Structures are given as structure tokens and as C-alpha cells.
Amino acid sequence: MTHSPLRLHVPEPTGRPGHETDFSYLHLSRAGEVRRPPIDAMPADTSDLAFTLVRVLDDDGCAVGPWVPQIDPDRLRHGLRAMMKTRAYDARMLIAQRQKKISFYIQCLGEEAIATAHALALQPGDMCFPTYRQQGLLLARDDISMVEMMCQAMSNQGDPMKGRQLPVLHSYKRAGFFSVSGNLATQFIQAVGWAMASAIKGDSKIASAWIGDGATAESDFHTALTFAHVYRAPVILNVVNNQWAISTFQTIAGGESTTFAARGVGCGIASLRVDGNDFLAVYAASQWAAERARSNLGPTLVEWVTYRGGAHSTSDDPSQYRPADDWQRFPLGDPIARLKQHLIGSGAWSEAQHAQTQKELDAQVSAALKEAERFGTLQGGHVTPLASMFEEVYKDLPAHLREQLRQAGGGD
Numbered sequence: 278m279t280h281s282p283l284r285l286h287v288p289e290p291t292g293r294p295g296h297e298t299d300f301s302y303l304h305l306s307r308a309g310e311v312r313r314p315p316i317d318a319m320p321a322d323t324s325d326l327a328f329t330l331v332r333v334l335d336d337d338g339c340a341v342g343p344w345v346p347q348i349d350p351d352r353l354r355h356g357l358r359a360m361m362k363t364r365a366y367d368a369r370m371l372i373a374q375r376q377k378k379i380s381f382y383i384q385c386l387g388e389e390a391i392a393t394a395h396a397l398a399l400q401p402g403d404m405c406f407p408t409y410r411q412q413g414l415l416l417a418r419d420d421i422s423m424v425e426m427m428c429q430a431m432s433n434q435g436d437p438m439k440g441r442q443l444p445v446l447h448s449y450k451r452a453g454f455f456s457v458s459g460n461l462a463t464q465f466i467q468a469v470g471w472a473m474a475s476a477i478k479g480d481s482k483i484a485s486a487w488i489g490d491g492a493t494a495e496s497d498f499h500t501a502l503t504f505a506h507v508y509r510a511p512v513i514l515n516v517v518n519n520q521w522a523i524s525t526f527q528t529i530a531g532g533e534s535t536t537f538a539a540r541g542v543g544c545g546i547a548s549l550r551v552d553g554n555d556f557l558a559v560y561a562a563s564q565w566a567a568e569r570a571r572s573n574l575g576p577t578l579v580e581w582v583t584y585r586g587g588a589h590s591t592s593d594d595p596s597q598y599r600p601a602d603d604w605q606r607f608p609l610g611d612p613i614a615r616l617k618q619h620l621i622g623s624g625a626w627s628e629a630q631h632a633q634t635q636k637e638l639d640a641q642v643s644a645a646l647k648e649a650e651r652f653g654t655l656q657g658g659h660v661t662p663l664a665s666m667f668e669e670v671y672k673d674l675p676a677h678l679r680e681q682l683r684q685a686g687g688g689d
């Protein structure tokens with residue numbers, strides 16, 4: 278028998294600039310269709326849930342099925358406001374970058390439901406290990422002021438990290454927000470290690486790890502899954518599948534013939550694949566996973582299916598590699614519009630309240646930026662002196678760094 282020459286398969290996205298995306302590759306479930314297993318389900322018994330999609334809100338904005346969470350209207354209004362605040366904050370910071378007040382920015386347009394609803398499902402003292410796209414975790418709770426966050430992005434004299442981190446890479450131990458590392462996937466091993474330490478101490482706190490679809494291709498992701506499984510670490514393993522890793526489509530990281538949720542089940546970890554643009558589904562699945570971890574039942578991997586609505590960062594131009602109208606055509610819609618529709622439909626919200634809230638948030642964000650600028654901007658000065666990077670690292674500065682400090686114009 279003769280064989281034709283071997284050849285590799287190189288996955289391609291179904292859409293490119295000027296050629297619209299065929300989103301049927303997503304394999305969606307209908308709202309309410311997917312079962313909700315008990316909290317103590319065996320990991321292998323969640324296998325089907327790695328290939329379906331947990332959804333609560335249907336096309337009419339009604340909450341249906343076994344995953345409808347117990348959440349009162351006040352908390353839902355807070356959630357909607359948190360998403361709107363995150364979007365308003367991002368929009369203003371993008372302008373600030375174009376005005377050269379900050380050097381760089383990363384927005385989370387279209388992904389707001391994931392971090393904000395997740396934040397509401399955690400408890401004080403739990404620790405998130407976020408990527409650069411989870412500013413919603415901070416903005417959903419009011420323990421860190423927007424002014425302080427903006428100062429961080431401007432590396433000015435109000436920046437708690439004194440310009441030592443890229444804009445957006447926040448660090449807030451007091452808010453359960455571990456220092457964001459630019460090195461992708463490190464969050465996963467760090468979170469699993471923190472969760473193991475919490476269990477070793479006999480504490481009640483859980484960890485929540487964050488990673489993008491692209492970064493799951495890093496070996497740290499797989500190492501973290503092995504440790505989480507073996508020791509049943511109290512951790513939630515969040516994979517945000519926003520379809521893109523800068524210009525690389527999620528299939529290049531291995532999302533074509535399987536799902537990212539299936540990685541969990543394959544490692545003996547309970548797994549869910551969830552509509553990340555459905556605030557109620559995100560809240561319900563986060564609660565399920567948190568309850569499991571807190572009850573000593575071990576880790577849960579959740580794949581949040583969403584879409585990166587904007588550019589990867591202010592240094593990226595997505596018109597080069599994907600259709601311009603892709604986000605508008607994404608079948609899971611816009612998380613803010615969907616929760617708004619639900620709340621209006623249930624009589625808990627109105628168009629007038631929405632418009633008023635939008636106005637208030639825009640004003641609040643502008644006022645915060647004005648105040649933050651008083652501490653300095655990239656263009657206007659008052660940024661942390663270069664020499665300060667040598668401080669608070671070593672008790673006694675080694676000779677070679679003393680020399681570098683001298684060259685930087687500081688020290689003796």
C-alpha cells in the first residue's frame with residue numbers, strides 16, 4: 278500500500294480581514310440546557326461539562342435552567358454597575374495613552390462579566406493571581422480607589438509600585454490581588470502553590486488562578502494542573518478563552534479539536550465550560566467552583582468562552598489579522614447589554630437608570646483621572662526618579678549595583 282507524503286496540520290481561523298468569521302466552531306449549548314452537578318461530583322463525572330456550555334441568560338434576557346443563581350437584584354445592579362465602571366475606566370485610560378499621559382494600556386472590552394462576577398463570588402482573604410486583563414476584579418469591589426490604579430498606570434508619585442511595574446500590572450495584597458507578572462502562565466503555578474500553603478496551614482482561604490487561551494500552551498499551565506490534582510489544592514483554575522492571543526488564534530494553542538476545559542478533566546480535575554459573557558452564568562459557576570474548593574473537594578478548571586472586543590493592547594492593530602466586525606458578530610454578545618436586558622425585563626432596571634449611571638460613571642472616572650494627574654503624568658513629569666529602582670531590594674546594595682546607581686545619577 279502506498280501512502281501520500283506526510284504533512285502537518287496548521288490551524289487557521291475561520292475569518293480574516295475582509296472575510297467574515299464562521300463562529301460555528303464554538304459549539305454552543307442553549308441557555309438552561311446544561312446540567313448542574315452536585316458540588317461533590319467526581320472530576321470524571323464532569324467530562325460532558327467540558328464540551329458543553331453553561332448558560333443562564335437566553336436570547337430574551339430571561340434566566341433559565343439549573344444554573345440560575347440565588348442573587349438578589351441589588352447585587353445584580355452592583356454587578357452591572359461594576360461592568361459599566363470597568364468599561365468606562367478602560368475607555369478613559371485608552372485616551373490617556375493616546376494623549377501620552379501613560380505609556381501603555383490593556384483593556385478588557387467584552388470580557389467584563391468574567392472578572393466582575395467572579396469577584397462577587399469570592400470572599401475577603403481569598404487570593405486571585407490575575408493576568409493583565411482582570412482589572413474588573415479590582416473595580417468590582419471598592420477597596421482600591423481608581424485614583425490609585427491610575428497613578429500606577431502613570432508611574433507617577435502616587436504609584437504604590439514606584440514605576441517598577443508596567444502600567445496595568447497592579448499588586449494589591451490587601452484586595453486579594455497578587456502582583457501581576459508579565460511572564461505568562463506563572464500565575465497558575467503561583468496560585469496552586471498558594472492554595473497548597475493555605476491547606477497546609479489549615480486555613481479557610483482559597484486561590485483563584487487566571488490564564489489566557491494562548492498562555493495555556495506554556496508548560497507552567499500543565500505543571501500547575503498536575504500539582505492541583507495530586508494534592509487537591511483549594512484553587513479555581515480560570516482559563517479565559519477570548520479566541521485570540523495577540524494575533525494568534527486560539528486553535529494554535531490547541532483549541533481546535535477539543536476544548537480548554539477538557540484539559541482539566543484529562544488531569545483528574547472537575548471542569549466546566551461556561552458562557553463568559555453571561556454575568557449570571559459566571560457568578561453561578563464561580564460560586565460552584567469556590568464552594569468546592571472551600572469544602573476541601575479540590576480544584577475546578579473553568580473555561581470562560583468570550584471574545585476580546587478590542588486590540589490586545591495599545592501596541593496592537595487587530596485589523597491586520599481579523600475581520601473588523603468580528604466582535605459585533607460574536608454569538609455570545611455583549612455582557613453589559615445582556616445583563617441590562619435581563620434587569621430591565623425583570624423590572625429591576627430601566628433605560629433612564631442606565632443612562633444616568635453611565636453619566637455618573639463617566640464623570641467619576643474623569644474626576645479620578647484629574648486627581649491622579651496631580652501626582653504627575655508620563656508627559657507632565659513627577660514620575661518616580663530612576664534611581665529609586667535600586668531601593669528596597671537589597672538590605673546592602675552590592676558593589677555592581679552601587680556603580681549602576683552612580684551611572685543613573687543617584688547615590689554617592
Ligand SMILES: Cc1ncc(C[n+]2csc(CCOP(=O)(O)OP(=O)(O)O)c2C)c(N)n1
Binds near residue numbers: 408462490491493519
Ligand atoms: C512567557 C511569555 N511568553 C510570551 C509573552 C508575550 N505575550 C504577552 S501577551 C501574549 C498573548 C497572550 O494571549 P492569551 O494567553 O490568550 O491572553 P489574552 O491576551 O488573550 O488575554 C503574549 C504572547 C509573555 N508575556 N510571556
Ligand SMILES: [Mg+2]
Binds near residue numbers: 491518519521522523
Ligand atoms: Mg486570549
